[in-house]
Amino acid sequence: MTLSEEARDRLADVVELQPTKNAELQERWGLESGSEVHRYLENELGEYYFRDDNSLIRATAEAADLVDVEPGVVDDGGGGGPPSRIRVPELHAQVVEVLAGPDERSQSVVSVLHDLREAFDVDPDTEAVRSALQSLRRKDVVEVEYRTVPTFRLAVDRADIEVDVSD
Known part of the structure; x- marks a missing residue:
């Protein structure tokens, strides 16, 4: 074809x-x-x-x-767990940088948005942040915890994942 x-x-x-x-x-x-x-x-x-x-x-x-x-998931680790390397757009990479770690209290979308603004001087809308979090969730890098609102944290230690920024 x-x-x-x-x-x-x-x-x-x-x-x-x-x-x-x-x-x-x-x-x-x-x-x-x-x-x-x-x-x-x-x-x-x-x-x-x-x-x-x-x-x-x-x-x-x-x-x-x-x-x-x-591919978005460059290396899936082979064991069914989180990947050791992902390729994502810049906003997704920034989310990985600011998002709570696996042993920390999970964050709401708005909390992540505020952390992005503070750390990177960017101003994405909440839907872009939500979309980035869900995309990272599908890649098994982020997990969700349901409290009053869905909250997120990394599913893997930052040191255990390589994040490549795609164009």
């Missing part, structure tokens, strides 16, 4: 963001709905992606070989 330039670029996004969801691809691709993402995946990239047991979108090994992009 020969891919158009757009399809190749979008396949690279799937490889980079995996494991991912329709909503994350919708945002990246500027589409109107998750249904559009699903339709595009099925029609254009059907043989290069699959959904795992948790319905998360992952690229096939062939897809990763086809595009020159590092």
Whole structure:
């Protein structure tokens, strides 16, 4: 199957963001709905992606070989635990830097937002922070604790994970 330039670029996004969801691809691709993402995946990239047991979108090994992009989870540790290395956008990397560690009290999205503003002089909106936390959660780097609101903390010691910033 020969891919158009757009399809190749979008396949690279799937490889980079995996494991991912329709909503994350919708945002990246500027589409109107998750249904559009699903339709595009099925029609254009059907043989290069699959959904795992948790319905998360992952690229096939062939897809990763086809595009020159590092997968989002570079090294899964092999034991089913958290990865030892991930490749994420800059905001996600900043979240890893400021988020409470595994032995600390988990933080709300707003608390993480305040820490990001203080540490990096950035001003993302709360939805961008929430999205970053959920993406890191899907990569098994962040865990959630449900209190009055969902709160987050690292699932792995900062020293045990290498974070590469993607473009």
